[in-house]
Amino acid sequence: MSATEQRTAALKVEDLEVAYDVRGVLRPVLRGVSFEIQPGEAYGLVGESGCGKSTTAFAAVRYLPGNGHITGGRTLIGGDDVTAMGDEALRELRASRISMVYQDPGQSLNPTIKVGRQVAEAFAVLGASKDEARERAVEALRRVRIADAERVMERYPYQLSGGMQQRxxxxxxxxxxPQLLILDEPTTGLDATVEAEVLDLVATLRDETGAAILLIAHNLGVVRRTCDRVGVMYAGRIVEEGIAGEVFDDPQHPYTVGLLRCLPRRGAAKSERRLDTIPGSLPLIGTPLPACVFEDRCTLATAECRTVLPTAAHPRPDRTVFCHHLDRVGELVAAPVTAAVGEVAPGDVVLQLEDVSKTFRQGGHEVRALVGVDLELRAGETLGLVGESGSGKTTLAKAILGIHAADQGGVIRLDRETLAGLTTQRPADARRAIQIIFQNPDSALNRSKTVRSILSRALSKLAGLTGQAAEDRLEKIRDEVVLSPRHLDLKPRQLSGGLKQRVAIGNAFAGDPRIVVCDEPTSALDVSVQAAILNLLADLQRDEQASYIVISHDLGVVRYLSDRIAVLYLGRLMEVGDAATVFAGPHHPYTEALLSAVPSVDGDPPARIRLEGEVPSAIDVPSGCVFHTRCPRAIEGTCEASEPPLVEVETGHMMRCHIPIDELRRLQGSDAD
Amino acid sequence: MSAVDPTVLEPEPLKDAGAAADRRSARRERLRLLVRNPSAIIGGAILIFWIICAVFGDVIAPYSPFATDFDGHLPPGGTHILGTDQLGRDVLSRVIIGARDVLIAAPICATIGVGLGTLIGLLMGYYRGWLDDGLGRIIEAFLALPVPLVALLTLAALGSSTTTVVLTVGIFFTPIVARTVRAAVLAERENDYVQAAKLRGENGLYIMFREILPNITGPIVVEFTVRIGYAVFTIAFLSFLGVGIQPPTPDWGLMVSEEYALIIGGYWWVTVFPALAIASLVIAVNLVADALQEVNER
Structure with a gap:
């Protein structure tokens, strides 16, 4: 390391202060951010939304929106002061020494221009001739592991998958x-398996090119997998900085400790522990803050924190923490986990699916989105649905809800009564019994209505309550979802994301549902808010004896809430079993790959399974076992010839695989060594 | 005792600071934006001028609009600021009084058009399928017809009266409004709250009018203002063709049509002043519509 320290930092940010001009008033967003990235190093900035991660990245290359102003400090790229640069020099710098990759690749690419021309353009800007640019574009695409570069050149962006676009x-x-590559949430919105591929690519390219990387992500696992060092931001300051793995394993700032305790980590389940939350909420832009920005949410805070700016302390080697009470952080780390929700004994079977399929027609083709699904759900039980996008999770949930009708032949039974396909054909009781919590509360709540009118309407339609009875019940629901009376007369846009999701949950629970589908219930929320919502869902389930069907790409969330897990691939159930069993293994090879792809904040297992290629199209499904084209453990001659049945391989554990369970156990056990 | 108290950890992520006040201030903010908008100021001022003329016309107008006891074709200036027409009626008085009819008729046309158009647009956008296809074809056919000709024929067949003119113009606006509303509904129905309402067992009428409609008032209000402007223009146009409002009513379009042939003879004032009145009102309404749209889109 000493050699690198002699070199000029690829990016050096010194006391950077940025403010946004909101109607003539300067609102500070960055309050003195300092960090350094050495050449070839990967540095991660993490923090919840609004903490200033992206602003830092934009300000570093002076690419702020029109109302953003650098009000103090400076940034140096390769030793040159960006803040003092003239326009021409700045353009030159952006063209030749830095590059940025944004969250949504679909929006970074021009939809009307072929991919090849767009990539070639990047070389043409640097002065390459037309033919040369084209040649180098093919090379560049090969370099990002696009096998069929020549053909990809001729495609339009919409013809590529999200992962290919990002490549x-x-x-x-x-x-x-570039000397410096800035990645702003490069894998958000991508499937776990695709995310893993993109992150692997970033790591390989970093070794090849020696570029320094600034990675911005809210997902701590992504940062741990990719970065050497990490800076934890809160309200426009870096509160803790250090080596990524060490910071996440041994946090020293109260905010980092709190953030990590909010996450369902290391296979935590709701029956074992409650998730911690951070009291209070993120400060809004422009609110005046105390000297230590985290003071009003910190349980260790004293009068000193309000007035005295904490100075850099180094409680560990290679660690910088800004806190007055480092000596007491241990109390937070060692604090016992809060009481568990408790084991809920599952009751009778509430919902029964037999041979449920769903076929869509698309331009003359049949798309079999769901194929012969058999499932059971018991009272008070949570079933987690897991799989990549296109695996049929949402199609299954919609068929259960009656948003679309399943194919003829399949049966969905609620309390042994066969249900009609569409919700409109079902009796009111059945309709009330199955409700949903949508992913995005902004879309799920009618923005022209107050919280009170939203909940009242749900009560009158679902519970048949009006007048005083409805008001009493409204109070009860409000209390259950932890909203204050004041919130009832507000409209959704006046509420924060977490509060909105609480209203949506109250809405779903208005008619005492038997089954609640939770479709990515927390993916639109920040980590500290997610913890509170997950706790709320667990509490409600205990009190109301409702069954949940949880869909989430976040396996930590699924693991935390679920009693049983169903893994779907191309509309087929690949594995079903108790959550603990499915996560502990032996797994179906697909489940194994999924689990291995997800970057964990606790670090990755020594050997990772990498899935090749993309999910095949549901129009043209592979022969035999549908997973054989991507399966790292596929047996030649067997797997492509016949589809294995879904059989019980051990008590309560079903799997659809040709490989015997003992063999899987042996294979997976040996890989882990 | 650990420092972590479970009661402290219980979340209370309230977005405080008087949220009710937030709501009021959001409305005030829109109003403030509108008041600051130059189009809104100019358009509003002209509009208010004409509304005052319409309401207090009898008091403001120097003469009766029907009185003919002056010399015909007196040029502007003197006792008749804007001159007199062929029959010796005061042009200024007729223009002032003329504001009344147009300011009653135009909003009624717009109301009919926007009312029916919203209803049809909601039905098409919400139900889609054959209803949308069927009504869509009819609307397209309707829009393909030359409006002046068909309006002319309709009015010739039904007979001209203020009522028939207003109804005809209103109905001719319907398909245009329906298309705008349909587009807004199509975007809005993708929201999960529509799905949630269906799962709650709401019927189509409730979802259309109570769930979706309140969220698309922005484009509808803009459409309404734009239609008022067009209505002023269309009514004047029909009067000009002689199938609109009938003489001796002091209607602007009628005034233009009565003597436009005499401009060559040098009697320009009888035609030009009412024409300016029409133009200013149409422009004023459109300026306000533009401003509303701009504020809506923020």
Whole structure:
């Protein structure tokens, strides 16, 4: 390391202060951010939304929106002061020495221009001739592991999958051989398996090019997998900085400790522990803050924190923490986990699915989105649905809800009564019994109505309550979802994301549902808010004896809430079993790959399974076992020939695989060594 | 005792600071934006001028609009600021009084058009399928017809009266409004709250009018203002063709049509002043519509 310290930092940010001009008033967003990235190093900035991660990245290359102003400090790229640069020098710098990759690759690419031309353009800007640019574009695409580069060149962005698009964007970003590559949430919105591929690519390219990387992510696991060092931001300051793995394993700032305790980690389940939450909420932009920005949410805070700016302390080697009470942080780390929700004994079977399929027609083709699904759900039980996008999770949930009717032949039974396909054909009782909590409360709540009118309407339609009875019940629900009376007369847009999701949950629970589908219930929320919502869902389930069907791409969330897990691939159940069993293994090879793909904040297992290629199209399904085209453990001659049945391999554990369970146990056990 | 008290940890992520006040201030903010908008100021001022003329016309107008006891074709200036027409009626008085009819008729046309159009647009956008296809074809056919000709024929067949003019113009606006509303509904129905309402067992009428409609008032209000402007124009146009409002009513379009042939003879004032009145009102209404749209889109 000493050699690198002699070199000029790839990016050096010194006391950077940025403010946004909101109607003539300067609202500070960054309050003195300092950090350094050495050449070839990967540095991660983490924190909840609004903490200033992206602003830091934009300010570092002076690419702020019109109303953003750098009000103090400076940034140096390769030793050159960006804040003092003239326009021409700045343009030159952006063209040749830095590159940025944004969250949504679909928006970074021009939909009307072929991918090849867009990538070639990146070289043409650097002065390459037309033919040369094209040649180098093909090379660049090969470099980002696009096998069929020549053909991909001729495609339009919409013809590529999200992962391929992001590769093309990265290829463009690497065109100038940048000293610094800024990645802003590069894998958010991608499937876990695709995310893993993109992160692997970033790691390989970093080794090849020696570029420094600034990675911005809210997902701590992504940062741990990719970065050497990490800075934890809160309200425009870096509160803790250090080596990524060490910070996450041994946090020293109260905010970092709190953030990590909010996460369902290390296979935590609701029956074992409650999730911690951070009291209070993120400060809004422009609110005046105390000297230590975290003071009003910190349980260790004293009068000193309000008035005296904490100075940098180094409680560990390679660690910088800004806190007055480092000596007491241990109390937070060692604090016992809060009482568990308790084991809920599952009751009778509430919902029964037999041979449920769903076929869509698309331009003359049959798309079999769901194929012969058999499932059971018991009272008070949570079933987690897991799989990549396109695996049929949402299709299954919609068929259960009656948003679309399943194919003829399949049966959905509620309390042994066969249900009609569409919700409109079902009796009111059945309709009330199955409700949903949507992913995005902004879309799920009618923005023209007050919270009170939303909940009242749900009560009158679902519970048949009006007048005083409805008001009493409204109070009860409000209390259950932890809203204050004041919130009832507000409209959704006046509430924070977490509060909105509470209203949506109250809405779903208005008619005492038997089954609640939770479709990515926390993916639109920040980590500290997510913990509170997950706790609320667990509490409500205990009190109301409701069954949940949880869909989430976040396996930590699924693991935390679920009693049983169903893994779907191309509309087929691949594995069903108790949550603990499915997560502990032996797993179906697909489940194994999924689990292995998800970057964990606790670090990755020594050997990772990498899935090749993309999910095949549901129009043209592979023969035999549908997973054989991507399965790392596929047996040649067997797997492509016949589809294995879904059989019980051990008590309460069903699997659809040709490989015997003992063999799987042996294979997976040996890999882990 | 650990420092972590479970009661402290219980979340209370309230977005405080008087949220009711937030709501009021959001409304005030929109109003403030509108008041600051130059189009809104100019358009509003002209509009208010004409509304005052319409309401207090009898008091403001120097003469009766029907009185003919002056010399015909007196040029502007003197006792008749804007001159007199062929029959010796005071042009200024007729323009002032003329504001009344147009300011009653135009909003009624717009109301009919927007009312029916919203209803049809909601039905098409919400139900889609064959209803949307069927009504869509009819609307397209309707829009393909040359409006002046068909309006002319309709009015010739039904007979001209203020009522028939207003109804005809209103109905001719319907398909245009329906298309706008349909587009807004199509975007809005993708929201999960529509799905949630269906799962709650709401019927189509409730979802259309109570769930979706309140969220698309923005484009509807804009459409309403735009239609008022067009209505002023269309009514004047029909009067000009002689199938609109009938003489001796002091209607602007009628005034233009009565003597436009005499401009060559040098009697320009009888035609130009009412024409300016029409133009200013149409422009004023459109300026206000633009401003509303701009504020809506923020």
């Amino acid at each position: 093309a964007v990265i290829a463009m970003a690497l065109a100038c051989d």
